[in-house]
Amino acid sequence: MPATPVPRTPDTPDTPGKRLLIVVPPLSGHLLPARALALAWAARGHLVSWVGPEAALRPLLGPDAEVHPTGARLFREQAAGGAAAVRSLWEGFVVPHTRFTLGAVRRAVARWRPDVVLVDQHSPAGALAAHAAGVPWASFAPSSLEIGDPLGGDGELTGWRDGVLRGLWERAGLPAAEYADPRFSPGLVVAPSSAALLGLEPSAVPAEYALVGPLLADRPDVPFPWDALAPDRRRVLVTMGTLSAEVAGDFLGRTAAALAELPDVQAVVAAPGEVALPPGAIGRAHVPVLELLERGAVDAVLCHGGMNTVGESLVHGRPLVLAPIRHDQPVTAGRLAALGAAVHVDFATASPERLRAALRAVLDRPGFRSAAELLGRQLREGGGAVAAAERLERFACAPR
Structure with a gap:
């Protein structure tokens, strides 16, 4: 809207x-x-x-x-x-x-x-x-x-x-x-x-x-190919934040390699530059993060741990894989991992295998979703x- x-x-x-x-x-x-x-x-x-x-x-x-x-x-x-x-x-x-x-x-x-x-x-x-x-x-x-x-x-x-x-x-x-x-x-x-x-x-x-x-309101329209979402696959949103674009290229490449070995998962990737994407992925310079979550269009989120994305994911009950880069992001990632709503991975060194295991964990183990939903209820309160x-x-x- x-x-x-x-x-x-x-x-x-x-x-x-x-x-x-x-x-x-x-x-x-x-x-x-x-x-x-x-x-x-x-x-x-x-x-x-x-x-x-x-x-x-x-x-x-x-x-x-x-x-x-x-x-x-x-x-x-x-x-x-x-x-x-x-x-x-x-x-x-x-x-x-x-x-x-x-x-x-x-x-x-x-x-x-x-x-x-x-x-x-x-x-x-x-x-x-x-x-x-x-x-x-x-x-x-x-x-x-x-x-x-x-x-x-x-x-x-x-x-x-x-x-x-x-x-x-x-x-x-x-x-x-x-x-x-x-x-x-x-x-x-x-x-x-x-x-x-x-x-x-x-x-x-x-x-x-x-x-x-989280303080939420309607956002400016962001064009998005909604009909490209695969109804028979679970979906992961990947976004590393607007200020991280200059350092996120290698991490996104490792993430793409991880997702390529998850044939039952479709990725929606916010990638401002040229980034190799796994088969079937949707890559856009800008994605409507809040609308994707509101529509229930993603099952988990992989991000850098910025409070906006974290809060928006939690109030919609979505577990996270967090690869913090700087500032408060490592603290947030540590807390969410301790609370059971996220898996914390190392931004600089996480291998495709480690990222794949983290994504499998938050998608396959219901405890991560339950913990995210609990935190989401607390945030909404x-x-x-x-x-x-x-x-x-x-x-x-x-x-x-």
């Missing part, structure tokens, strides 16, 4: 409804769940606008969205895994992105006068601008990298990152005595996850956390985009 446009808002301070400004990186894994929240927010009679590059936001938000443009720039390629990937995420993307966008975010806050700012944890400019203007801000955590202790107690890496965050605060001209970690609003942290996925006991979830499960909008509304309306 076509994307539902996020409503345009008049540029007047006395318009009814609470005004929400969303500051999020121009990456689909961050934009799509934020867009679902924005639609639920607008459905409650409130107003929404965005800060970001037009070229990245318009295709997902539609022509009528209110966008405060930042311009666009290229960022350095990130390292493939481990501590180097975390450092390169901050040094190569988060820090330069914050510095590049901070002026535009400040102008948007001054001009649009929001009642609340929703700040992606990897767009600290939103927190810096909101704090400077005295505007309440809520955090948005679309990945688990900044929730709990995904760095595994790495004190050196954690200390380094804390120094980076304090540097951004000071560079923004904010008083050192007022320092607050710009990843975490003291009043509200919205995460499309669950306690189980974050490795937390329900009683240990902080009161300001809103663990609402979070309430999704509607619950996120309700919690954000209460935060925006709270007396201060």
Whole structure:
């Protein structure tokens, strides 16, 4: 179905409804769940606008969205895994992105006068601008990298990152005595996850956390040959994420070799480049992941462990094979394997034989499906985009 446009808002301070400004990186894994929240927010009679590059936001938000443009720039390629990937995420993307966008975010806050700012944890400019203007801000955590202790107690890496965050605060001209970690609003942290996925006991979830499960909404149409799906074969969706295309070629080749030895399985592969496909496979640069899951068109998912794909697979009860590459993906893969809903394989070294065995396991052993369905029910209990909008509304309306 076509994307539902996020409503345009008049540029007047006395318009009814609470005004929400969303500051999020121009990456689909961050934009799509934020867009679902924005639609639920607008459905409650409130107003929404965005800060970001037009070229990245318009295709997902539609022509009528209110966008405060930042311009666009290229960022350095990130390292493939481990501590180097975390450092390169901050040094190569988060820090330069914050510095590049901070002026535009400040102008948007001054001009649009929001009642609340929703700040992606990897767009600290939103927190810096909101704090400077005295505007309440809520955090948005679309990945688990900044929730709990995904760095595994790495004190050196954690200390380094804390120094980076304090540097951004000071560079923004904010008083050192007022320092607050710009990843975490003291009043509200919205995460499309669950306690189980974050490795937390329900009683240990902080009161300001809103663990609402995946934020889902209709997506722009993606052409797909639905009549090419084989009704007599089980199907596996293979997708390694848009930002992993430059490193996924060899892995996809090993996956194709594994699938070639599974004649009863049809693969649907999101492959942006030239990749050899097994017989009968459907390969497209872009595939309608959510629609495939909603239609029950796939029986299992092989992916890199990004939270969007993981959450969408689980709420539809589909087990996974996870080949994490970087950031929070290894943590997510480890947790899901421990919870029995996934098989964790090594992205760099998994052989076709290992990948074939992993796919056979999640397809043939019902326990993986049962565990995925249980986690899916727990995620759905979070309430999704509607619950996120309700919690954000209460935060925006709270007396201060």
